Amino acid sequence: MPYVSRRSWAAVELGGDGARDPGGRGRCPDSGDACTSESSAGTTRSGGREMGLRGRLSLGLVVLMAGCTATSPPVTPAVTVSSSAEPAATGCASQVETGALPDWADEGFSGDSRIAHVFGAKGDIVAVLFAHPLAQQRKDGSNNKILWVSRPVPAPADATSSDNLMITATLDGTDSRVTHAVTGGPGPSIIDMPRAGCWHLELRWSGHTDTMDLVYAETN
Known part of the structure:
Protein backbone atom coordinates (compact mmCIF):
# COMPACT_ATOMS: atom_id res chain seq x y z
CA MET A 1 0.00 0.00 0.00
CA PRO A 2 1.38 3.47 -0.89
CA TYR A 3 2.53 5.77 1.95
CA VAL A 4 -0.11 8.24 3.15
CA SER A 5 0.97 11.13 5.40
CA ARG A 6 -0.72 11.81 8.66
CA ARG A 7 -2.05 15.07 7.25
CA SER A 8 -3.79 13.14 4.47
CA TRP A 9 -5.27 10.68 6.93
CA ALA A 10 -6.57 13.63 8.97
CA ALA A 11 -8.16 15.16 5.88
CA VAL A 12 -9.95 11.90 5.13
CA GLU A 13 -11.10 11.57 8.72
CA LEU A 14 -12.53 15.10 8.93
CA GLY A 15 -13.99 15.18 5.46
CA GLY A 16 -12.74 18.76 5.09
CA ASP A 17 -9.77 20.96 5.81
CA GLY A 18 -10.35 21.44 9.56
CA ALA A 19 -8.30 19.90 12.37
CA ARG A 20 -9.15 18.19 15.60
CA ASP A 21 -7.26 17.93 18.87
CA PRO A 22 -6.29 14.58 20.35
CA GLY A 23 -9.19 14.74 22.80
CA GLY A 24 -11.76 14.87 20.09
CA ARG A 25 -12.94 18.42 20.99
CA GLY A 26 -13.11 21.16 18.38
CA ARG A 27 -10.57 23.96 18.62
CA CYS A 28 -12.14 27.39 18.98
CA PRO A 29 -10.45 30.30 17.33
CA ASP A 30 -10.67 32.53 20.45
CA SER A 31 -10.95 30.34 23.55
CA GLY A 32 -10.69 26.65 24.07
CA ASP A 33 -12.90 26.95 27.21
CA ALA A 34 -15.86 28.30 25.24
CA CYS A 35 -15.81 25.27 22.96
CA THR A 36 -15.82 22.74 25.81
CA SER A 37 -19.02 24.09 27.38
CA GLU A 38 -21.37 22.12 25.08
CA SER A 39 -24.75 20.69 26.06
CA SER A 40 -25.31 16.97 26.30
CA ALA A 41 -27.35 17.15 23.10
CA GLY A 42 -24.42 18.88 21.38
CA THR A 43 -22.11 16.18 22.69
CA THR A 44 -24.42 13.55 21.22
CA ARG A 45 -24.42 15.28 17.86
CA SER A 46 -20.63 15.52 18.03
CA GLY A 47 -20.42 11.80 18.77
CA GLY A 48 -22.66 11.06 15.78
CA ARG A 49 -20.46 13.20 13.54
CA GLU A 50 -17.39 11.38 14.87
CA MET A 51 -18.98 7.99 14.07
CA GLY A 52 -19.75 9.25 10.58
CA LEU A 53 -16.18 10.45 10.17
CA ARG A 54 -14.87 7.06 11.28
CA GLY A 55 -17.13 5.39 8.70
CA ARG A 56 -15.73 7.67 6.00
CA LEU A 57 -12.22 6.86 7.25
CA SER A 58 -12.91 3.13 6.83
CA LEU A 59 -14.35 3.78 3.36
CA GLY A 60 -11.27 5.80 2.44
CA LEU A 61 -9.03 2.96 3.58
CA VAL A 62 -10.98 0.49 1.41
CA VAL A 63 -10.70 2.82 -1.59
CA LEU A 64 -6.95 3.17 -1.07
CA MET A 65 -6.51 -0.60 -0.81
CA ALA A 66 -8.58 -1.09 -3.97
CA GLY A 67 -6.40 1.48 -5.74
CA CYS A 68 -3.28 -0.45 -4.82
CA THR A 69 -4.80 -3.68 -6.08
CA ALA A 70 -5.88 -2.13 -9.40
CA THR A 71 -2.31 -1.13 -10.22
CA SER A 72 -1.16 -4.77 -10.30
CA PRO A 73 -0.44 -6.06 -13.86
CA PRO A 74 -3.10 -8.41 -15.30
CA VAL A 75 -2.34 -12.11 -15.46
CA THR A 76 -1.97 -13.34 -19.05
CA PRO A 77 -3.73 -16.70 -19.51
CA ALA A 78 -1.96 -19.53 -21.31
CA VAL A 79 -2.95 -19.92 -24.95
CA THR A 80 -4.07 -23.40 -26.00
CA VAL A 81 -4.39 -24.30 -29.67
CA SER A 82 -7.11 -26.81 -30.37
CA SER A 83 -6.28 -29.59 -32.79
CA SER A 84 -9.65 -29.02 -34.47
CA ALA A 85 -8.40 -25.57 -35.60
CA GLU A 86 -5.69 -27.18 -37.69
CA PRO A 87 -6.39 -27.85 -41.39
CA ALA A 88 -6.81 -31.30 -42.85
CA ALA A 89 -3.72 -33.39 -43.59
CA THR A 90 -1.50 -31.40 -45.91
CA GLY A 91 1.30 -32.21 -48.29
CA CYS A 92 1.62 -32.45 -52.03
CA ALA A 93 3.30 -35.43 -53.63
CA SER A 94 2.92 -34.19 -57.19
CA GLN A 95 6.10 -34.87 -59.16
CA VAL A 96 5.97 -33.73 -62.76
CA GLU A 97 8.23 -35.79 -65.02
CA THR A 98 9.50 -34.19 -68.23
CA GLY A 99 11.29 -37.15 -69.78
CA ALA A 100 10.02 -39.68 -72.31
CA LEU A 101 6.86 -41.62 -71.59
CA PRO A 102 7.16 -45.33 -70.81
Whole structure:
Protein backbone atom coordinates (compact mmCIF):
# COMPACT_ATOMS: atom_id res chain seq x y z
CA MET A 1 0.00 0.00 0.00
CA PRO A 2 1.38 3.47 -0.89
CA TYR A 3 2.53 5.77 1.95
CA VAL A 4 -0.11 8.24 3.15
CA SER A 5 0.97 11.13 5.40
CA ARG A 6 -0.72 11.81 8.66
CA ARG A 7 -2.05 15.07 7.25
CA SER A 8 -3.79 13.14 4.47
CA TRP A 9 -5.27 10.68 6.93
CA ALA A 10 -6.57 13.63 8.97
CA ALA A 11 -8.16 15.16 5.88
CA VAL A 12 -9.95 11.90 5.13
CA GLU A 13 -11.10 11.57 8.72
CA LEU A 14 -12.53 15.10 8.93
CA GLY A 15 -13.99 15.18 5.46
CA GLY A 16 -12.74 18.76 5.09
CA ASP A 17 -9.77 20.96 5.81
CA GLY A 18 -10.35 21.44 9.56
CA ALA A 19 -8.30 19.90 12.37
CA ARG A 20 -9.15 18.19 15.60
CA ASP A 21 -7.26 17.93 18.87
CA PRO A 22 -6.29 14.58 20.35
CA GLY A 23 -9.19 14.74 22.80
CA GLY A 24 -11.76 14.87 20.09
CA ARG A 25 -12.94 18.42 20.99
CA GLY A 26 -13.11 21.16 18.38
CA ARG A 27 -10.57 23.96 18.62
CA CYS A 28 -12.14 27.39 18.98
CA PRO A 29 -10.45 30.30 17.33
CA ASP A 30 -10.67 32.53 20.45
CA SER A 31 -10.95 30.34 23.55
CA GLY A 32 -10.69 26.65 24.07
CA ASP A 33 -12.90 26.95 27.21
CA ALA A 34 -15.86 28.30 25.24
CA CYS A 35 -15.81 25.27 22.96
CA THR A 36 -15.82 22.74 25.81
CA SER A 37 -19.02 24.09 27.38
CA GLU A 38 -21.37 22.12 25.08
CA SER A 39 -24.75 20.69 26.06
CA SER A 40 -25.31 16.97 26.30
CA ALA A 41 -27.35 17.15 23.10
CA GLY A 42 -24.42 18.88 21.38
CA THR A 43 -22.11 16.18 22.69
CA THR A 44 -24.42 13.55 21.22
CA ARG A 45 -24.42 15.28 17.86
CA SER A 46 -20.63 15.52 18.03
CA GLY A 47 -20.42 11.80 18.77
CA GLY A 48 -22.66 11.06 15.78
CA ARG A 49 -20.46 13.20 13.54
CA GLU A 50 -17.39 11.38 14.87
CA MET A 51 -18.98 7.99 14.07
CA GLY A 52 -19.75 9.25 10.58
CA LEU A 53 -16.18 10.45 10.17
CA ARG A 54 -14.87 7.06 11.28
CA GLY A 55 -17.13 5.39 8.70
CA ARG A 56 -15.73 7.67 6.00
CA LEU A 57 -12.22 6.86 7.25
CA SER A 58 -12.91 3.13 6.83
CA LEU A 59 -14.35 3.78 3.36
CA GLY A 60 -11.27 5.80 2.44
CA LEU A 61 -9.03 2.96 3.58
CA VAL A 62 -10.98 0.49 1.41
CA VAL A 63 -10.70 2.82 -1.59
CA LEU A 64 -6.95 3.17 -1.07
CA MET A 65 -6.51 -0.60 -0.81
CA ALA A 66 -8.58 -1.09 -3.97
CA GLY A 67 -6.40 1.48 -5.74
CA CYS A 68 -3.28 -0.45 -4.82
CA THR A 69 -4.80 -3.68 -6.08
CA ALA A 70 -5.88 -2.13 -9.40
CA THR A 71 -2.31 -1.13 -10.22
CA SER A 72 -1.16 -4.77 -10.30
CA PRO A 73 -0.44 -6.06 -13.86
CA PRO A 74 -3.10 -8.41 -15.30
CA VAL A 75 -2.34 -12.11 -15.46
CA THR A 76 -1.97 -13.34 -19.05
CA PRO A 77 -3.73 -16.70 -19.51
CA ALA A 78 -1.96 -19.53 -21.31
CA VAL A 79 -2.95 -19.92 -24.95
CA THR A 80 -4.07 -23.40 -26.00
CA VAL A 81 -4.39 -24.30 -29.67
CA SER A 82 -7.11 -26.81 -30.37
CA SER A 83 -6.28 -29.59 -32.79
CA SER A 84 -9.65 -29.02 -34.47
CA ALA A 85 -8.40 -25.57 -35.60
CA GLU A 86 -5.69 -27.18 -37.69
CA PRO A 87 -6.39 -27.85 -41.39
CA ALA A 88 -6.81 -31.30 -42.85
CA ALA A 89 -3.72 -33.39 -43.59
CA THR A 90 -1.50 -31.40 -45.91
CA GLY A 91 1.30 -32.21 -48.29
CA CYS A 92 1.62 -32.45 -52.03
CA ALA A 93 3.30 -35.43 -53.63
CA SER A 94 2.92 -34.19 -57.19
CA GLN A 95 6.10 -34.87 -59.16
CA VAL A 96 5.97 -33.73 -62.76
CA GLU A 97 8.23 -35.79 -65.02
CA THR A 98 9.50 -34.19 -68.23
CA GLY A 99 11.29 -37.15 -69.78
CA ALA A 100 10.02 -39.68 -72.31
CA LEU A 101 6.86 -41.62 -71.59
CA PRO A 102 7.16 -45.33 -70.81
CA ASP A 103 6.55 -47.73 -73.66
CA TRP A 104 3.11 -48.72 -72.41
CA ALA A 105 2.00 -45.05 -72.45
CA ASP A 106 3.53 -43.68 -75.66
CA GLU A 107 1.09 -45.23 -78.13
CA GLY A 108 0.03 -42.59 -80.63
CA PHE A 109 3.16 -40.50 -80.14
CA SER A 110 5.59 -40.29 -83.05
CA GLY A 111 9.22 -39.42 -82.62
CA ASP A 112 10.20 -37.80 -79.32
CA SER A 113 7.70 -38.61 -76.57
CA ARG A 114 9.17 -36.28 -73.97
CA ILE A 115 6.32 -34.38 -72.36
CA ALA A 116 5.22 -33.34 -68.88
CA HIS A 117 3.44 -36.16 -67.07
CA VAL A 118 2.59 -37.43 -63.58
CA PHE A 119 2.45 -41.06 -62.49
CA GLY A 120 -0.10 -42.48 -60.07
CA ALA A 121 1.21 -43.60 -56.68
CA LYS A 122 0.94 -47.26 -57.73
CA GLY A 123 2.31 -46.61 -61.21
CA ASP A 124 -0.82 -48.07 -62.82
CA ILE A 125 -1.86 -44.83 -64.56
CA VAL A 126 -0.19 -41.72 -65.93
CA ALA A 127 -1.58 -38.24 -66.57
CA VAL A 128 -0.02 -36.70 -69.68
CA LEU A 129 -0.20 -32.91 -69.33
CA PHE A 130 -0.73 -31.25 -72.68
CA ALA A 131 -1.25 -27.99 -70.77
CA HIS A 132 1.61 -27.45 -68.36
CA PRO A 133 1.39 -25.97 -65.86
CA LEU A 134 -2.25 -26.63 -65.14
CA ALA A 135 -4.09 -23.47 -64.12
CA GLN A 136 -7.34 -22.45 -62.49
CA GLN A 137 -7.66 -19.68 -65.09
CA ARG A 138 -6.18 -19.96 -68.57
CA LYS A 139 -5.81 -16.58 -70.28
CA ASP A 140 -4.27 -17.87 -73.50
CA GLY A 141 -7.43 -19.67 -74.59
CA SER A 142 -5.97 -23.15 -74.03
CA ASN A 143 -7.53 -25.90 -71.93
CA ASN A 144 -6.36 -28.08 -69.05
CA LYS A 145 -6.07 -31.06 -71.38
CA ILE A 146 -4.94 -34.30 -69.74
CA LEU A 147 -4.48 -37.61 -71.49
CA TRP A 148 -4.98 -40.52 -69.08
CA VAL A 149 -3.16 -43.72 -69.95
CA SER A 150 -3.47 -46.85 -67.80
CA ARG A 151 -0.95 -49.64 -67.64
CA PRO A 152 -2.17 -52.81 -69.35
CA VAL A 153 -3.35 -55.15 -66.61
CA PRO A 154 -5.47 -58.32 -66.50
CA ALA A 155 -9.23 -57.86 -66.55
CA PRO A 156 -10.65 -57.21 -63.06
CA ALA A 157 -12.48 -59.95 -61.24
CA ASP A 158 -15.52 -57.65 -60.85
CA ALA A 159 -17.00 -57.53 -64.33
CA THR A 160 -19.78 -55.19 -63.16
CA SER A 161 -17.41 -52.30 -62.36
CA SER A 162 -17.71 -49.19 -64.51
CA ASP A 163 -15.34 -48.67 -67.40
CA ASN A 164 -15.45 -44.91 -66.86
CA LEU A 165 -12.54 -43.19 -65.16
CA MET A 166 -13.98 -41.64 -62.01
CA ILE A 167 -11.93 -38.82 -60.48
CA THR A 168 -12.58 -37.52 -56.96
CA ALA A 169 -10.38 -34.49 -56.22
CA THR A 170 -9.90 -32.85 -52.81
CA LEU A 171 -8.07 -29.55 -52.36
CA ASP A 172 -5.13 -29.93 -49.99
CA GLY A 173 -5.85 -28.74 -46.45
CA THR A 174 -9.59 -28.25 -47.08
CA ASP A 175 -12.82 -30.21 -47.47
CA SER A 176 -13.40 -28.74 -50.95
CA ARG A 177 -14.14 -31.67 -53.26
CA VAL A 178 -15.07 -32.04 -56.93
CA THR A 179 -15.67 -35.05 -59.16
CA HIS A 180 -15.03 -35.69 -62.82
CA ALA A 181 -15.88 -38.62 -65.07
CA VAL A 182 -13.97 -39.58 -68.21
CA THR A 183 -16.40 -41.59 -70.31
CA GLY A 184 -15.09 -44.91 -71.57
CA GLY A 185 -12.16 -45.03 -69.13
CA PRO A 186 -8.68 -43.49 -69.30
CA GLY A 187 -8.28 -41.27 -72.35
CA PRO A 188 -8.33 -37.60 -73.38
CA SER A 189 -10.06 -35.16 -71.05
CA ILE A 190 -10.25 -31.56 -69.90
CA ILE A 191 -9.99 -31.37 -66.12
CA ASP A 192 -10.68 -27.95 -64.59
CA MET A 193 -10.58 -27.13 -60.87
CA PRO A 194 -12.47 -24.33 -59.10
CA ARG A 195 -9.48 -23.17 -57.06
CA ALA A 196 -5.73 -23.02 -57.35
CA GLY A 197 -3.61 -25.30 -55.19
CA CYS A 198 -2.66 -28.94 -54.80
CA TRP A 199 -5.47 -31.38 -55.51
CA HIS A 200 -5.43 -34.96 -54.21
CA LEU A 201 -6.99 -37.27 -56.81
CA GLU A 202 -8.58 -40.65 -56.21
CA LEU A 203 -8.82 -42.54 -59.50
CA ARG A 204 -11.14 -45.51 -60.19
CA TRP A 205 -11.64 -47.34 -63.47
CA SER A 206 -12.57 -50.88 -64.50
CA GLY A 207 -12.10 -52.21 -60.97
CA HIS A 208 -8.68 -50.56 -60.57
CA THR A 209 -7.68 -47.72 -58.26
CA ASP A 210 -4.76 -45.32 -57.93
CA THR A 211 -4.03 -41.87 -56.52
CA MET A 212 -2.01 -38.84 -57.56
CA ASP A 213 -1.58 -35.15 -56.78
CA LEU A 214 -1.92 -32.40 -59.38
CA VAL A 215 -1.03 -28.74 -58.82
CA TYR A 216 -3.11 -25.96 -60.38
CA ALA A 217 -1.64 -22.48 -60.57
CA GLU A 218 -3.73 -19.30 -60.27
CA THR A 219 -3.26 -18.53 -63.94
CA ASN A 220 -1.02 -19.59 -66.81
